[in-house]
Amino acid sequence: MNILYCGDRNICDGVLISVLSLLKNVKENLNIYILTVGFKGEDRECLPVKGEFVKALEALVKSADPKNTVTLIDARQQFNSVIPTANLKTRFTPCCMLRLYADIIPQLPDRILYLDNDVICRGDFSEFYFQDMDKYELAGVLDHYGKHFFYNKPFKKEYLNSGVLLLNLEKIRETGLFEKCRERCRVRKMFMPDQSAINKLSHYKKIEDRKFNEQRKLQNDTVFQHFTTSFRFVPIFRKISVKPWQIEKVHSVLKLYEYDDILAEYKKLKEKSYANK
Numbered sequence: 329m330n331i332l333y334c335g336d337r338n339i340c341d342g343v344l345i346s347v348l349s350l351l352k353n354v355k356e357n358l359n360i361y362i363l364t365v366g367f368k369g370e371d372r373e374c375l376p377v378k379g380e381f382v383k384a385l386e387a388l389v390k391s392a393d394p395k396n397t398v399t400l401i402d403a404r405q406q407f408n409s410v411i412p413t414a415n416l417k418t419r420f421t422p423c424c425m426l427r428l429y430a431d432i433i434p435q436l437p438d439r440i441l442y443l444d445n446d447v448i449c450r451g452d453f454s455e456f457y458f459q460d461m462d463k464y465e466l467a468g469v470l471d472h473y474g475k476h477f478f479y480n481k482p483f484k485k486e487y488l489n490s491g492v493l494l495l496n497l498e499k500i501r502e503t504g505l506f507e508k509c510r511e512r513c514r515v516r517k518m519f520m521p522d523q524s525a526i527n528k529l530s531h532y533k534k535i536e537d538r539k540f541n542e543q544r545k546l547q548n549d550t551v552f553q554h555f556t557t558s559f560r561f562v563p564i565f566r567k568i569s570v571k572p573w574q575i576e577k578v579h580s581v582l583k584l585y586e587y588d589d590i591l592a593e594y595k596k597l598k599e600k601s602y603a604n605k
Contacts, residue, residue: 329356329457330440332495334363334426336374340381341573342445345587345594347385349449352590356454357395360385361436363403363426369416374423376402388597399435406432412513415521425513425522427490431497431506438498444491446555446571447541448587453551456494456540465505466526467494467534469541472556488533490523491554492541505530546586 331350333343343362350358364377382400389396406429407422416422427442441457461467471489500506509525518524542550544558557569570577575591578584 329354330359330361330437332361332363332427332430332436332440332442333445334423334442335377335445336364336366336421336423337377339423339445340377341594341598342571344385344597345572345590346443346445346447346449347389348590348593348597349587351389351392353449353451353453355452357393358389359396359437360389360398361440362398362400363429363433364400365403365407365423365426367407367422369422371417372421374421376404401433401435403429403433410510410514412510412521414515414517415513418517418521420521425510427493428506428509428513428522428525430495431500436497438496440495440497442490442493442495443552444554447491448553448555448572448590449551450546450553450586451551453540456536456551459494459534461494461496461499461534463499463532464534465496465499465503465530465532467536468492469536469538469543471523472543472558486533486535487527488523488530488535489541489543489554489556490520490526491543491556492552493526499532503532546584 333339347360362377362382365374366376367374377400379400382398386398389398403426407426412422412425430436439461459467468488468490469492470485471487508529509522512525512529513521539547539549539551541552541554543554543556546553555571557567568581570581572578572587575595
């Protein structure tokens with residue numbers, strides 16, 4: 329199975345937890361790819377993922393299976409070829425848009441599962457990963473909130489969350505989807521730029537069951553849980569944003585103990601091998 333993460337140095341905690349969850353639930357060999365880039369703008373700087381972190385991560389996955397791999401890819405050349413100029417000052421860092429360059433990264437295989445770094449795997453996802461994708465650019469799950477507000481066609485819910493996406497890069501190259509998305513991010517400021525561009529421009533997307541990207545609350549059949557920002561209306565309206573590496577908040581705010589074994593292993597590794605990686 330080919331897995332893709334994208335971002336700057338700030339994704340490392342989440343990637344470590346996410347990979348630990350994959351190792352717990354996946355029997356297939358894992359080929360993990362991390363796209364990163366260094367970027368310095370007027371008001372922000374993104375530092376690339378360090379090679380030391382990737383070496384430590386690779387040692388971890390190979391301890392589970394020697395055939396597992398971890399590959400760090402510097403996407404600076406591709407990113408600089410089409411900089412998402414119109415969206416550089418949004419609340420989302422430029423590195424959030426790196427997944428839109430996957431089609432022009434020669435090292436990446438045609439079928440790859442993109443995961444945000446705040447996604448935890450809870451079960452076997454072979455059914456999702458090995459599905460027939462010949463006719464589709466990508467497969468994903470409806471965005472919990474966006475499906476109610478964003479429509480390409482009247483009253484047709486098809487607005488996907490981009491945190492868990494099975495990508496058919498061969499089809500994406502054929503249709504030019506990501507090329508169009510990159511150009512749109514360059515010239516047009518958007519809310520959630522990459523997600524908005526994908527949903528606006530994709531014409532061959534497959535909508536999958538909620539269990540493959542649970543964005544709200546853990547369910548009995550959840551396969552991937554995505555720790556997105558959510559809202560609560562009772563007893564008062566409030567925003568909740570808790571990430572997996574915020575272990576105390578996972579317990580106190582979300583009342584979630586499902587992943588304690590993974591989080592304990594993450595904490596142990598971070599304190600030892602991964603400190604300052």
